[in-house]
Amino acid sequence: MTPDTALVPPGTPAPDRRAVVRTSPLAPGSAADPLWYKDAVVYQLHVRTFADGNGDGIGDFAGLIARLGYIRRLGANAIWLLPFYESPLKDDGYDIAHYERIDPRYGTMDDFKRFLAEAHRLGLQVFTELIINHTSTAHPWFQASRRAPVGSPKRNYYVWSDSDRRYLGARVIFNDIEPSNWTWDPVAKAYYWHRFFHHQPDLNFDNPRVRRAVFKVMRFWLDLGVDGLRLDAIAHLYEREGTSCENLPETHEFLRAIRTEMDRRYAHRVLLAEVDQPPPIARTYFGAGAGDECHMAFQFPLMPRLFLALKREDAGPIVSIVKETDHLPESAQWAIFLRNHDELTISALTPEDRQLMFDLYAPEPRMRLNLGIRRRMAPLLDNDPSRMALAFSLLLSLPGSPVIYYGDEIGMGDNIWLNDRDGVRTPMQWTGTAGAGFSESDQPLTLPVIDDLIYGASTVNVEQQESDPSSMLWRVRRMVAARARSQAFGRGTIDFLTVTCGSVLACLRCYRDDTLLIIANLASTPQRCELMLPAEIADRTAHSLFNDDAVASAALAALSLAPFEFRWYRLVRPMAAPSSTSPASVQNSI
Numbered sequence: 358m359t360p361d362t363a364l365v366p367p368g369t370p371a372p373d374r375r376a377v378v379r380t381s382p383l384a385p386g387s388a389a390d391p392l393w394y395k396d397a398v399v400y401q402l403h404v405r406t407f408a409d410g411n412g413d414g415i416g417d418f419a420g421l422i423a424r425l426g427y428i429r430r431l432g433a434n435a436i437w438l439l440p441f442y443e444s445p446l447k448d449d450g451y452d453i454a455h456y457e458r459i460d461p462r463y464g465t466m467d468d469f470k471r472f473l474a475e476a477h478r479l480g481l482q483v484f485t486e487l488i489i490n491h492t493s494t495a496h497p498w499f500q501a502s503r504r505a506p507v508g509s510p511k512r513n514y515y516v517w518s519d520s521d522r523r524y525l526g527a528r529v530i531f532n533d534i535e536p537s538n539w540t541w542d543p544v545a546k547a548y549y550w551h552r553f554f555h556h557q558p559d560l561n562f563d564n565p566r567v568r569r570a571v572f573k574v575m576r577f578w579l580d581l582g583v584d585g586l587r588l589d590a591i592a593h594l595y596e597r598e599g600t601s602c603e604n605l606p607e608t609h610e611f612l613r614a615i616r617t618e619m620d621r622r623y624a625h626r627v628l629l630a631e632v633d634q635p636p637p638i639a640r641t642y643f644g645a646g647a648g649d650e651c652h653m654a655f656q657f658p659l660m661p662r663l664f665l666a667l668k669r670e671d672a673g674p675i676v677s678i679v680k681e682t683d684h685l686p687e688s689a690q691w692a693i694f695l696r697n698h699d700e701l702t703i704s705a706l707t708p709e710d711r712q713l714m715f716d717l718y719a720p721e722p723r724m725r726l727n728l729g730i731r732r733r734m735a736p737l738l739d740n741d742p743s744r745m746a747l748a749f750s751l752l753l754s755l756p757g758s759p760v761i762y763y764g765d766e767i768g769m770g771d772n773i774w775l776n777d778r779d780g781v782r783t784p785m786q787w788t789g790t791a792g793a794g795f796s797e798s799d800q801p802l803t804l805p806v807i808d809d810l811i812y813g814a815s816t817v818n819v820e821q822q823e824s825d826p827s828s829m830l831w832r833v834r835r836m837v838a839a840r841a842r843s844q845a846f847g848r849g850t851i852d853f854l855t856v857t858c859g860s861v862l863a864c865l866r867c868y869r870d871d872t873l874l875i876i877a878n879l880a881s882t883p884q885r886c887e888l889m890l891p892a893e894i895a896d897r898t899a900h901s902l903f904n905d906d907a908v909a910s911a912a913l914a915a916l917s918l919a920p921f922e923f924r925w926y927r928l929v930r931p932m933a934a935p936s937s938t939s940p941a942s943v944q945n946s947i
């Protein structure tokens with residue numbers, strides 16, 4: 358692709374990012390620190406299923422606003438909203454019918470503005486979705502395109518073909534449902550291209566009008582004051598014969614144009630890439646060494662390996678992938694997650710590891726979907742509180758900014774019998790009442806509340822866990838609070854330490870003068886092992902970040918760990934150490 362002259366005049370130098378920070382005024386509510394996203398703890402939710410404010414059985418902005426305090430009390434400082442734009446909801450809102458309108462089921466634009474102002478007032482930065490790879494077939498652009506003359510700019514908003522035998526190198530992503538990336542349109546009398554569902558035609562990024570229209574959408578939401586944009590399905594923007602139609606140079610060039618535009622006009626805003634690709638490719642979305650594309654990208658390579666490691670009780674898969682995905686450009690950050698609104702995708706694993714994941718985590722065929730597993734975290738981890746707390750400990754202590762999927766903090770379950778991925782998108786369980794405190798409607802809810810004996814709302818709900826200091830909710834809160842005590846979690850380097858047991862992970866996280874020691878036993882059995890501590894920290898005192906306990910670092914060279922035990926320490930230099938340096942065992946009180 359030649360540089361998009363309509364967007365960036367030729368010869369325009371890449372902006373000096375420090376200068377941009379000085380010249381672009383901060384919008385009200387924007388974070389003061391340009392690297393705020395490195396300290397973010399993000400709470401991901403769907404307006405539709407979080408809280409229903411008007412009693413119609415569908416979650417809405419009014420309900421969400423009323424629950425923002427809960428998210429803040431969890432310790433999150435950012436929210437990621439799943440799509441809330443006008444949509445036929447055939448793909449839960451990822452099928453957009455109008456980019457600049459709120460779906461009326463969730464409220465009005467004024468409600469959205471109130472939400473944004475209130476979130477900012479509480480110190481929550483807001484990520485929304487920029488879904489530009491495709492629209493819904495219901496979008497007016499598609500309706501105009503299918504009727505427009507062949508070769509006209511309107512027709513060329515989408516990718517049309519007389520044959521469905523083009524771009525055969527591109528995989529079919531939703532391969533359980535879609536037989537092909539082409540669908541015949543009887544109105545246009547041609548095939549249109551789609552990487553996802555057939556009702557989601559891909560926009561044609563070779564058309565400069567499309568690129569301009571996408572910039573306008575981006576500016577619309579940034580002008581309103583959103584802090585971050587999740588770039589959905591961003592690897593698939595262009596099509597070229599003889600390629601996989603993923604990660605093409607043209608896509609990266611377009612991302613650089615987006616980043617330039619963002620930096621030019623908006624201070625301290627963030628692009629978050631959704632790219633489910635192997636490590637060497639995933640990291641290219643930060644920009645080739647220059648950090649000139651996305652600020653953040655989801656850590657897809659790590660996520661399934663966390664689950665592999667937990668089930669195999671072996672730290673190896675985590676250590677190797679974290680090493681492989683380390684050393685990012687200065688401004689880049691992984692968004693690390695355990696589960697999200699999609700199936701747990703295993704496409705980036707080897708065929709053997711994929712099979713293992715299916716065998717271990719999806720024994721019933723209905724649990725599988727496409728190349729993934731449609732289950733939530735708690736059922737995946739057998740609803741075992743110790744293993745769930747350990748999983749959260751890894752999420753919150755490995756490099757990156759953690760993203761917590763709503764409901765996982767209370768151990769919500771799933772319903773694999775619902776359509777598509779709806780089983781992991783059920784209403785938030787606030788109370789043990791019939792509508793789970795999500796809605797007071799006596800009509801069927803937007804999705805049914807989980808009602809089984811183990812995970813049903815009467816057993817698993819916020820209200821009950823609030824009153825129990827040993828609940829998962831409180832354990833997660835305490836971990837998030839401990840994380841907030843050190844920027845080394847979000848910004849520090851990582852160095853793995855040699856341990857004599859394969860099931861024990863130990864690492865140092867360092868940022869400026871702050872050094873943390875993180876230890877986790879992935880095994881279901883007690884472990885006694887030796888930890889090789891570097892000489893320079895041997896004289897330090899290890900202070901637990903969870904309580905007031907302190908122990909001489911040297912005493913940690915011989916470790917005794919309970920099943921699934923984890924510890925987070927700050928290593929304090931001798932001068933600053935308080936008097937208690939007893940080598941007594943430090944119990945993890947999380």
Ligand code: BGC
Binds near residue numbers: 448451698699
């Ligand atoms: C979203 C999915 C969605 C797909 C198509 C994804 O990457 O996370 O939920 O179905 O994009 O829009």
